[in-house]
């Protein structure tokens with residue numbers, strides 16, 4: 001029997017994709033625990049509404065494989081991607097302690113075996129943790145190079161049978177241009193997967209979009225920085241941009 005209360009809206013289980021940059025102050029790198037605790041608090045409140053939450057964490061605040069190898073011939077691109085995956089484990093550890101500091105029970109699972117730091121990702125075990133009311137942090141991406149944690153988020157959402165993939169960003173949704181650089185940019189409220197593909201919109205990486213499209217998994221891109229938005233998102237309120245078929 002699930003130990004979590006009745007869900008407050010249409011979703012019982014969600015995947016929350018947090019990028020590494022959400023762990024640093026704007027324009028900075030690394031980890032700022034004040035930022036991490038802020039997100040942890042918002043996420044814990046959302047989970048207490050009765051929605052199971054698994055978080056897929058990025059690593060871009062520490063290292064992104066593709067950027068690290070650009071113009072750097074002394075490192076193989078695959079190595080740099082593995083470094084990026086390890087960065088997500090560092091973030092996962094920070095997030096785990098932040099969540100626990102606000103009273104939340106958590107499990108950190110890694111796609112790359114790392115005994116002593118994180119549990120290995122085992123689908124059935126992850127589901128059991130969620131049913132027991134724990135927030136599950138999924139680190140290590142897919143465990144394979146040349147993709148990003150967006151793809152991991154899509155894969156894990158499918159594996160764990162999540163109802164939606166919630167992509168938390170610094171801006172309100174998906175825009176016609178970068179709203180932090182272009183004042184004339186306007187936000188889409190609804191998009192189809194094919195629009196994202198054909199117009200090459202920056203929602204998530206193309207492999208992630210393909211997975212979501214193939215399995216009809218809705219995506220909602222929303223601004224996590226506005227207080228209460230993670231709760232609104234898990235309750236099923238329409239925020240930001242929804243991507244569906």
Ligand code: UDP
Pocket residue numbers: 018019020021057058059060061063064065066080081082083084085086087088140141142143144145146147148149150151152
């Ligand atoms: N990465 C990878 N395989 C994965 C997930 C991530 O190789 O399945 C590497 C990749 O180099 C990526 C880095 O880890 O750039 C950090 O993840 P990401 O860029 O997705 O972090 P975010 O932008 O979400 O902070």
